[in-house]
Amino acid sequence: MPLVTDLTKIKQIAEEKQAENDLFRNFLKQQNNDAIDALVHSFTETITPQIDCTECGNCCKSLMINITKEETIQLSNQLQISETQLIDQYIEQSEQGQMVINTIPCHFLKGTTCSIYEHRFTECREFPHLHKPHFTGRLFGTMQYYEICPIIFNVVEKLKEAIYY
Numbered sequence: 127m128p129l130v131t132d133l134t135k136i137k138q139i140a141e142e143k144q145a146e147n148d149l150f151r152n153f154l155k156q157q158n159n160d161a162i163d164a165l166v167h168s169f170t171e172t173i174t175p176q177i178d179c180t181e182c183g184n185c186c187k188s189l190m191i192n193i194t195k196e197e198t199i200q201l202s203n204q205l206q207i208s209e210t211q212l213i214d215q216y217i218e219q220s221e222q223g224q225m226v227i228n229t230i231p232c233h234f235l236k237g238t239t240c241s242i243y244e245h246r247f248t249e250c251r252e253f254p255h256l257h258k259p260h261f262t263g264r265l266f267g268t269m270q271y272y273e274i275c276p277i278i279f280n281v282v283e284k285l286k287e288a289i290y291y
């Protein structure tokens with residue numbers, strides 16, 4: 127399948143393939159983890175540079191982003207506002223001190239592009255996490271975003287082509 131980047135089309139295909147994807151997920155759980163990781167990492171390296179995240183921004187409209195204390199300090203310096211002001215304006219804090227951006231879509235998304243791209247949070251940089259090991263141990267989370275992230279969508283479809291069909 128050629129790469130699909132149209133978000134409407136991806137959503138539509140995801141609906142059509144819901145049953146297929148449930149079966150594929152069960153199939154993957156029974157496969158050798160290292161072999162699947164090798165394929166996923168290889169497809170991710172090829173596919174990611176072909177998809178322009180600045181023209182998508184779909185994850186920024188859907189994800190709850192966790193932030194560390196260090197990141198709030200760095201960003202408040204960058205935005206030249208106090209840390210208290212940053213937290214009041216942009217962050218929700220739990221009683222245990224866990225911090226998340228307080229809006230979905232994210233405050234910092236302008237159109238389809240992150241307005242603090244160079245200073246975006248670790249969790250933003252790491253999504254969609256396909257470069258990490260243990261893909262088969264993270265299937266639930268990954269497949270949750272199959273319909274919103276063109277990188278996940280295309281890597282999963284490529285994986286099906288390689289080992290499933």
Ligand code: SF4
Binds near residue numbers: 185186234246
């Ligand atoms: S900080 Fe930037 S990359 Fe992260 S969710 Fe917000 S807009 Fe997206």
Ligand code: SF4
Binds near residue numbers: 182185274275276
């Ligand atoms: S990571 Fe996925 S959903 Fe987020 S901007 Fe890039 S392609 Fe779009």
